[in-house]
Amino acid sequence: MSARDRILARLRAAQPAPTDAKALADLLAAGVLLGEPGGEDSLADRIASFRAAMTASHGEVHDATEANWPDLVAQLCAAKGIPRLLVGQNTPHGVRLAAANHPGLEFWAGALPGKPGNSKAEHREAAAWKERLFHHTPASLTQARGAIAETGSLVLWPDAREPRTLSLVPPIHFVLLPVAQIHRSFHGLLRKEGWGTATVLPTNALLVSGPSKTADIQQTLAYGAHGPKELIVLLVHPAPQSGDQR
Amino acid sequence: MTDTSSHAAPLAFLSPEAFQARARAVVENPALQGSFRGAMDFLMQKRAAQFPHSDQLEELRTLSEAIRQHALSRLPDLLEQLEDRLTRNGIQVHWAETPAEANAILLKLCAEAGAKRVVKGKSMVSEEIEFNHACAAAGVDALETDMGEYIVQLAGEKPSHIIMPAIHKTKEDIARLFAEKLPGVGYTENVDELIRIGREVLREKFLEADVGLSGVNFAVAETGTLCLVENEGNGRMCTTVPAVHIAVTGIEKVVEKLEHVAPLYRILTRSATGQPVSTYFNMISGPRRPGEQDGPEEVHLVLVDNGRSQAYADSQLQRTLQCIRCGACMNHCPVYTRIGGHAYGTTYPGPIGKIVSPHMLGLHATRVLPTASTLCGACGEVCPVRIPIPDILLRLRGENQGAAPLPAPQEHRHPLPEAGSGRKPLERLAFGTWAFIYSRPVLYRSFLWLASRLRQLTPRHQGGWTDHRVPLKPATRTLRDRLRERSAR
Numbered sequence: 001m002s003a004r005d006r007i008l009a010r011l012r013a014a015q016p017a018p019t020d021a022k023a024l025a026d027l028l029a030a031g032v033l034l035g036e037p038g039g040e041d042s043l044a045d046r047i048a049s050f051r052a053a054m055t056a057s058h059g060e061v062h063d064a065t066e067a068n069w070p071d072l073v074a075q076l077c078a079a080k081g082i083p084r085l086l087v088g089q090n091t092p093h094g095v096r097l098a099a100a101n102h103p104g105l106e107f108w109a110g111a112l113p114g115k116p117g118n119s120k121a122e123h124r125e126a127a128a129w130k131e132r133l134f135h136h137t138p139a140s141l142t143q144a145r146g147a148i149a150e151t152g153s154l155v156l157w158p159d160a161r162e163p164r165t166l167s168l169v170p171p172i173h174f175v176l177l178p179v180a181q182i183h184r185s186f187h188g189l190l191r192k193e194g195w196g197t198a199t200v201l202p203t204n205a206l207l208v209s210g211p212s213k214t215a216d217i218q219q220t221l222a223y224g225a226h227g228p229k230e231l232i233v234l235l236v237h238p239a240p241q242s243g244d245q246r
Numbered sequence: 247m248t249d250t251s252s253h254a255a256p257l258a259f260l261s262p263e264a265f266q267a268r269a270r271a272v273v274e275n276p277a278l279q280g281s282f283r284g285a286m287d288f289l290m291q292k293r294a295a296q297f298p299h300s301d302q303l304e305e306l307r308t309l310s311e312a313i314r315q316h317a318l319s320r321l322p323d324l325l326e327q328l329e330d331r332l333t334r335n336g337i338q339v340h341w342a343e344t345p346a347e348a349n350a351i352l353l354k355l356c357a358e359a360g361a362k363r364v365v366k367g368k369s370m371v372s373e374e375i376e377f378n379h380a381c382a383a384a385g386v387d388a389l390e391t392d393m394g395e396y397i398v399q400l401a402g403e404k405p406s407h408i409i410m411p412a413i414h415k416t417k418e419d420i421a422r423l424f425a426e427k428l429p430g431v432g433y434t435e436n437v438d439e440l441i442r443i444g445r446e447v448l449r450e451k452f453l454e455a456d457v458g459l460s461g462v463n464f465a466v467a468e469t470g471t472l473c474l475v476e477n478e479g480n481g482r483m484c485t486t487v488p489a490v491h492i493a494v495t496g497i498e499k500v501v502e503k504l505e506h507v508a509p510l511y512r513i514l515t516r517s518a519t520g521q522p523v524s525t526y527f528n529m530i531s532g533p534r535r536p537g538e539q540d541g542p543e544e545v546h547l548v549l550v551d552n553g554r555s556q557a558y559a560d561s562q563l564q565r566t567l568q569c570i571r572c573g574a575c576m577n578h579c580p581v582y583t584r585i586g587g588h589a590y591g592t593t594y595p596g597p598i599g600k601i602v603s604p605h606m607l608g609l610h611a612t613r614v615l616p617t618a619s620t621l622c623g624a625c626g627e628v629c630p631v632r633i634p635i636p637d638i639l640l641r642l643r644g645e646n647q648g649a650a651p652l653p654a655p656q657e658h659r660h661p662l663p664e665a666g667s668g669r670k671p672l673e674r675l676a677f678g679t680w681a682f683i684y685s686r687p688v689l690y691r692s693f694l695w696l697a698s699r700l701r702q703l704t705p706r707h708q709g710g711w712t713d714h715r716v717p718l719k720p721a722t723r724t725l726r727d728r729l730r731e732r733s734a735r
Binding site for chain 1: 270271284285288289305309312313315316319320321322325326329341342343347359391392393394397410411412413416420430437438440441442444445448449452454463466468469471477478479480485486487489497504505506507508509511512519523524525526527528530531532533534535537538539540541543544549555558559560561564614620633660675
């Protein structure tokens with residue numbers, strides 16, 4: 001018998017009667033506890049709530065439109081003295097930034113090293129890219145799939161075009177968030193989109209709620225522990241003026 | 247910078263046996279007492295601020311408890327489902343009954359990856375199995391990357407709190423530690439600067455490491471997803487940058503559906519550090535897929551039993567497995583607040599540690615721990631999944647005496663090995679005699695009569711009592727006599 005079989009056999013021998021699944025489903029459906037107010041919930045409310053929570057978590061929030069966000073990114077980069085900005089290849093926002101001649105725009109151009117079984121040349125090339133990503137990439141920009149108003153959390157959905165480290169390694173991270181994708185709560189979002197059932201999960205789905213932080217030294221909050229030190233969210237409103245959305 | 251872990255102080259094992267001596271040492275150290283008091287007050291206030299409405303908190307606790315019990319009552323089925331889904335997602339699953347088995351699996355995986363260095367995200371199960379010791383013995387460099395864990399590793403210590411590992415250290419301690427252990431680093435008490443130093447040192451290690459190790463907060467059976475909760479981003483680094491990611495966790499961490507994670511995540515961060523949400527919530531559902539540019543090529547999950555199936559066998563003790571490791575019971579424990587986490591000598595300190603450690607280390611090794619409680623009930627009141635910690639402490643006290651009190655017929659009782667470990671002949675004789683006399687009216691009255699007459703003979707030294715107090719002496723007249731006299735007036 002393997003360790004697996006012995007463990008499972010011990011658990012089976014002691015397994016109690018299953019709890020009432022229907023009762024739990026009913027409790028879960030009563031989403032009131034999960035930050036989903038029973039009444040109406042407008043987009044303006046969700047935007048306001050997201051903004052407040054993200055700001056409280058030390059994230060920077062700016063309003064932009066479909067039309068002007070590349071200009072705003074350029075302005076923010078200039079104001080913060082960011083010389084280069086890394087974006088995913090073949091992404092619509094990468095194309096937009098390129099069309100806007102964003103200064104210092106750089107596209108992801110490599111892969112992180114895998115296991116040593118891969119060819120030596122491949123490995124060297126990958127190591128060089130990793131080195132560039134870690135040491136010579138001051139900022140990145142990615143798209144958010146959505147957001148959670150209640151906790152000010154961004155939903156990131158890395159894929160082949162937008163790798164996982166793109167939102168993790170560079171010290172400054174810009175995120176484009178289409179406002180229509182702001183949901184009330186995490187639970188509501190999971191239920192609506194059926195993550196893992198109706199919606200295929202990516203390798204690494206993420207919620208990001210502010211810049212990286214730690215309070216491990218005498219409960220003193222410090223930002224930029226291992227991930228980005230600054231998180232800059234651009235709320236992308238569909239109409240020319242953000243005010244129209246309210 | 248040069249190799250960090252070689253500068254770290256050597257690791258030491260702690261044991262719960264020396265609990266009293268260590269507890270005394272802390273109680274006699276006012277500076278340490280101040281650190282704990284301040285930190286726990288801070289955490290308690292932050293938690294309270296997250297739950298302004300007690301009815302909402304109670305509803306969320308009800309739901310969280312139901313989710314955990316739902317999973318535990320289906321545990322073997324869910325573990326099989328989890329294994330099946332993870333395997334389909336390309337994550338390799340391993341099972342270990344003991345810490346030795348778990349370490350052997352982990353070291354074999356490291357060897358197969360050709361790993362000289364392992365970067366570690368926070369994992370209490372890796373502490374529980376003493377993975378760092380196993381690595382040291384095997385010549386593998388295991389480096390903690392959570393800032394708090396990194397600090398305690400540099401100091402050659404173990405975490406003193408499951409959420410805030412370095413809570414026993416002041417910034418001055420850490421400033422001295424960095425200046426002493428890290429080459430080229432001067433003394434600074436500036437916290438931002440200290441964190442910046444840690445970031446720089448550890449970034450290089452993420453670049454170089456062959457294997458990343460992490461814990462798991464929730465393993466979702468239905469989707470084959472491993473969920474990790476963190477603030478720093480080191481968990482993401484460890485699970486994303488190295489070519490191989492190994493997750494290690496206890497068999498109780500499984501939940502059925504991803505939907506079940508939402509309420510648990512909600513109550514976890516609020517209970518733990520009083521945050522409405524953590525910076526990162528990381529849901530891993532497989533290794534790097536074709537066409538992807540990063541992420542590990544291999545992902546493994548090691549499921550560890552280490553006494554959990556023993557707890558599972560008893561319906562009362564099974565409830566210890568509901569734990570989501572928030573640490574709120576520690577933050578609210580008057581004993582933990584005075585003695586800190588190291589005194590316990592167990593991986594999991596505080597109230598939860600006292601009720602899970604007997605299954606990992608045995609009743610005998612942990613026999614003194616259930617007595618380190620005032621039974622004030624705070625731990626049970628704040629527990630987000632309503633583990634009846636005080637009841638279980640009483641149960642363990644009973645087990646330690648070889649007699650489990652309050653048998654409930656409808657419940658499944660499973661006798662624990664090493665029952666009776668805490669039994670002391672003198673103590674039993676004293677209480678046996680007391681029970682014998684006090685349950686017999688004639689004997690009882692004669693005893694009282696004699697005691698008040700012979701009061702001058704009571705000893706001046708009465709064990710620990712007279713260390714700080716005047717000796718106890720029977721009154722000249724019994725309470726019964728006085729009451730009788732008063733009612734006659």
